Amino acid sequence: MKDKKENMLKIPSHIGFIMDGNGRWASQRGLSRSDGHRQGAEALKSVVKACSQRGIKAVSIYAFSCENWSRPQAEIKFLFSLITQFAKKELKKYADCGYRVMFSGDLSQLPKTTQNAIKKVVDASKGNDGIMVNIALNYGSRQEIVKAVNTILQSGIREVDEQMIEDCLYTAGLPPLDVVVRSSGEKRLSNFMLWQSAYSELIFIDKYWPDFDEATLDEILLEYSNRDRRFGGIK
Numbered sequence: 050m051k052d053k054k055e056n057m058l059k060i061p062s063h064i065g066f067i068m069d070g071n072g073r074w075a076s077q078r079g080l081s082r083s084d085g086h087r088q089g090a091e092a093l094k095s096v097v098k099a100c101s102q103r104g105i106k107a108v109s110i111y112a113f114s115c116e117n118w119s120r121p122q123a124e125i126k127f128l129f130s131l132i133t134q135f136a137k138k139e140l141k142k143y144a145d146c147g148y149r150v151m152f153s154g155d156l157s158q159l160p161k162t163t164q165n166a167i168k169k170v171v172d173a174s175k176g177n178d179g180i181m182v183n184i185a186l187n188y189g190s191r192q193e194i195v196k197a198v199n200t201i202l203q204s205g206i207r208e209v210d211e212q213m214i215e216d217c218l219y220t221a222g223l224p225p226l227d228v229v230v231r232s233s234g235e236k237r238l239s240n241f242m243l244w245q246s247a248y249s250e251l252i253f254i255d256k257y258w259p260d261f262d263e264a265t266l267d268e269i270l271l272e273y274s275n276r277d278r279r280f281g282g283i284k
């Protein structure tokens with residue numbers, strides 16, 4: 050990370066998190082992968098709160114990709130029970146304190162109990178005007194773009210433009226991603242919001258997701274503030 054440039058902190062409108070490394074965090078400690086995911090959910094709580102406190106307008110979180118179905122059944126089952134509990138308890142609190150909650154992904158494939166819990170919090174938070182918490186669940190960016198194009202074609206339109214696609218993405222109405230952060234040292238996007246991150250700053254950090262905290266977020270914001278964003282132009 051670059052040196053501190055105080056007073057110049059830029060706050061992104063929309064930040065994305067690829068929460069990687071739960072499994073490795075757990076195995077380093079002789080714990081189960083479930084323990085790692087549980088601790089990952091704890092980290093998520095504090096990060097969302099800190100994002101809201103810093104004036105970030107929207108946060109997108111990669112919780113379960115279309116490709117994650119290839120994991121062992123027991124892990125998938127645990128993840129959905131954790132996400133369902135998280136929706137019933139934490140997301141409910143978000144709705145109560147003015148945050149908005151939305152989901153990106155094909156929710157129809159999820160366990161019914163998860164779908165019901167999700168619907169409740171999304172409905173409960175609809176009129177709010179706080180930070181938008183967008184959880185990508187059974188999400189894949191390529192699938193999202195194909196779905197958007199098919200929706201357009203079904204309306205009889207024969208030639209698409211960027212705005213039409215944009216309007217048919219799960220994230221329609223959200224600002225583009227200013228920054229995407231991935232934990233655990235892996236340096237790839239793994240099918241996460243490829244359209245929305247066209248001009249994102251990419252920040253890869255070595256620590257595992259369960260170790261991500263408020264101080265880490267501040268380091269990220271400092272790094273982001275020091276980036277020179279030109280959007281293809283020149284200074």
Ligand code: FPP
Binds near residue numbers: 087112132
């Ligand atoms: C990637 O780490 C993490 C996931 C696929 C799941 C992320 C889920 C959570 C942080 C908790 C639940 C989410 C919510 C919204 C409550 P990994 O398991 O691939 O880690 P590894 O690469 O070290 O094995």
